[in-house]
Amino acid sequence: MRNLLVLGAGTAGTMAANKLRRRLDDRDWTITVVDRDDEHHYQPGYLFIPFGTYDRDDVVRTRHHFVADGIRLVLGEIDRVEPEAGLVRLEDGRTLPYDYLVIATGTTPRPDQTPGMLGPEWRKSIFDFYTLDGAEALADALLELDHGRLVVHITEMPIKCPVAPLEFTFLADDWLSERGLRQNVELVFVTPLDGPFTRPIASARLGAMLEDRNIVVESDFMLERIDAENRTLVSYDEREIPFDLLVTVPVNMGADFVARSGLGDELNYVPVDKHTLLSTKYPNIFALGDASDIPASKAGSVAHFACEVFVENFLKHIDGLPMTVAFDGHANCFVESGDDRALLIDFNYETEPLPGKYPVPVVGPLSLLEETRANHLGKLAFRHVYWNVLLPGRPVPLPSHMSMAGKHVHTKEE
Structure with a gap:
């Protein structure tokens, strides 16, 4: 045995x-x-x-x-x-x-890895949402927010679900707008990357969406410490970003x-x-x-x-045979963007997110790099798929390797 x-x-x-x-x-x-x-x-x-x-x-x-x-x-x-x-x-x-x-x-x-993150302001003005307790505490804090500076921040890459901080930012913008508070709250997205995302085409698209929503992007920000007393992020190059409410993604x-x-x-x-x-x-x-x-x-x-x-x-x-199937780094992620819409990105080790239709070329029904209600409904439906199909290990009718079918590759002439 x-x-x-x-x-x-x-x-x-x-x-x-x-x-x-x-x-x-x-x-x-x-x-x-x-x-x-x-x-x-x-x-x-x-x-x-x-x-x-x-x-x-x-x-x-x-x-x-x-x-x-x-x-x-x-x-x-x-x-x-x-x-x-x-x-x-x-x-x-x-x-x-x-x-x-x-x-x-x-x-x-691991909030313990960053000086100043844990302490008297943790879960008072400094929050995370990558834990259940943190997300619940943040829910209470948002109900108290009616003005000031809301900063969404990534400490260091890699992190689980790298689009989640962007999603939170878009949803916060929408949530505040619905309550008539958006004009009273400045939204700032702070990242150690040189743009909103790791891949150029998706980063440009997401950056334009942030700009359209009047969300300030602070890029290339390498956090050295948090000055909790003065509610300020301090980078290694001594840049400072003040906040009233900080939603941070600690080191993973x-x-x-x-x-x-x-x-x-x-x-x-x-x-x-x-x-x-x-x-x-x-x-x-x-x-x-x-x-x-x-x-x-x-x-x-x-x-x-x-x-x-x-x-x-x-x-x-286990039978002593060569492993002939190669994982290609395939990932696809819904990106909630507010107003009951979302994007979908599909990429792998070698190919960045591209526009097109997924999973069936032309038909879709999901659109890549485009904000649609169908993508939002797909995001919500995934919870049912997760509990009832993925975890039990049942077959999912999607190829494990990324396909270029249905994707549009930009040429230099375009």
């Missing part, structure tokens, strides 16, 4: 375990999934909590509900991985042996046990081959989702598409 151990029962870990349970003979394999608690959070839903669209009941379910029969779910904090011994130690002293290990413990915001880091185990980089992400997701150091360890260092967006769509590739490659790998 061989043991597959999956660390993390989030998006990637749950999908991988459920898909492999269908493909691996239970007479030959045991599958065990480990996580710290029994709460599975639909993290894209955090975005809507500050604006009252969702609440806690919309984004939290029990993990047991989504782990398939025949999979053992172990609850406990992970202390470390001992790769040479082929086992994982939990903080309570339990040990779990493995023949193959999948690390899918994601990434988390992988799990601490990854560092203790000697498996991670400086941000605790596991180095892997970006096409096979196999550890660059150990031939029986994979990393999926946000836990890996692949140069793709840390987003649910990446976890989904990568998981499809991983399953096929894993089945070859």
